[in-house]
Amino acid sequence: MAETQASPPQSPLPWTLGIWARLQGARQAGRLAHGLLFSGARGVGKRHLIECLAQSLLCRSPGPEGIACGQCADCALLAAGNHPDLIRVGPDPESKSGEIAIGVVRLFAERESLTPSRAAWKVALIDPADRLNASAANALLKTLEEPAGQTILCLVGERMGDLxxxxxxxxxxxxxxxxxxxxxxxxxxSQAPRDDWPLRLRLAHGAPLRALDAYDDALMEQRRQRLKGFLGLAAGELDPIAEAAAWNKLGVTLMLEWLASWICDVLRLMVHGEAVRLDSPDQTSAFAALAQRIDPAAGHRLLKRVLEGRTLAQNNVNHQLLLESLAIDWLRVSQGGNARRP
Incomplete structure (x- = not known):
């Protein structure tokens, strides 16, 4: 469990200030829970929030609102990524499964049983907690049931229902x-001047940090190319096998997210016309034209297949074959036919 570089002391994001005040109030009252589970969509700022909390708990002289001072010796150790009382628990970077294994949790439990080295608290950041495998989750349960007096466990992830x-x-x-x-x-x-922030925010499903960090110019160009392919298939101008290969190069997770989003927009336009709120408002005209010729039931069946594909993609399914199947189905549906039944 090598320490990673910590961020300099920073303030919670504006929309997380309510949660921050609640945490600091519990801390001041001596009622801060030993286990904190932070959930939310990717890019809403939950990891930023737990970093701020860790800095606050380990700082020797936090400000009146609990913000770390950034000047004390503990803050210096945090900035260098070397604070002995901050433990990061995550998947082994060399593991293909992406899971947090039981050995990692056992090693953490050994360290957790020790008293803090220099700060008032020992803080563990378990990220992503939804990737704990069954054995690791069971091992963590004992620590949650019998935590050391001055240990705070912060679990964070997007799919906490998997815990x-x-x-x-x-x-x-x-x-x-x-x-x-x-x-x-x-x-x-306030972060950068851009005319297309509204579009990038929609593409990030309302998550500001994802809009800022993920949807850069390179990804926007990739989206433009894949939209061109999506519409080209609908026009019967492209080979679905070749287009699926381009989808696979982008990455199955993001491509399935985009496919689901685009098909949802087409289905929305079937019902509400141009007044509906779309994930891709820059494609309203193109998607409205598709909505007029696609059978609604066939569109919904295809959307179901795409959503099921997101679950399959997390297992040992062949991503190329999965995307080829969906590209062929999209060609059929967009030409007035139907998707194949799974």
Whole structure:
């Protein structure tokens, strides 16, 4: 469990200040839970929040709102990524499964049983907690049931429903929501001047950090190319096998997310016309034309196949074959036919 570089002390993001105040109030009252479970969509700021909390707990002189001072010896160790009382628990980078294994949790439990070395607290960041395998989750349960007096366990992830109920029930669950669109856009514009922040925020499903970090110019160009292919298939101009190969190069997880989003937009336009809120508002005209010629039942069946594909993609399914099947189905549906039944 090698320590990774810590961020300099920073303030919670504006839309997480309510959760921050709740945590600091519990801390001051001596009622801070030993297990904290932070959930929310990717890019809403939950990891930023737990980093701020770890810095606050380990700082010797936090400010009146609990923000780390950034000046003390503990803050210096945090900035260097070398604080002995901050433990990061995550998957082995060399593991193909991406799971957090039991050996990692056992090693953490040995360190957790020790008293803090220099700070008032020992803080463990378990990320992504939804990747704990069954054995690791069971091993963690004992630590949650009998935590050391000054240990805080922060579990964070996007799919917390995958965690055993026994773990969830022993943590204070904190859902980090996406901010209102206007607030998110104000924050994004404060980070960088862009005319297309509204589109990038929609593509990131309202998650500001994802819009800022993931949807850069390179990814926007990749989206443009894959949209061109998606529409080219619908026009009967492209080979679905060749287009599926391009989808696979992008990565199955993101491509399936985009496919689901585009098909959802087409289905929305079947019902509501141009007044509906779309994930890809820049494609309203193209998607509206598709909505007029696609059978709604066939479109819904295809969407179901795409959503099922997202689950299959996490297993040992052949990604290329999965995407080829979906590309062929999209060609059929967009030409007035039907998707094959699974």
């Amino acid at each position: 055993p109920a026994t773990i969830r029930s022993r943590c204070l669950q904190l859902k980090v929501p996406a901010p209102a669109e206007d607030a998110a856009l104000d924050w994004l514009r």
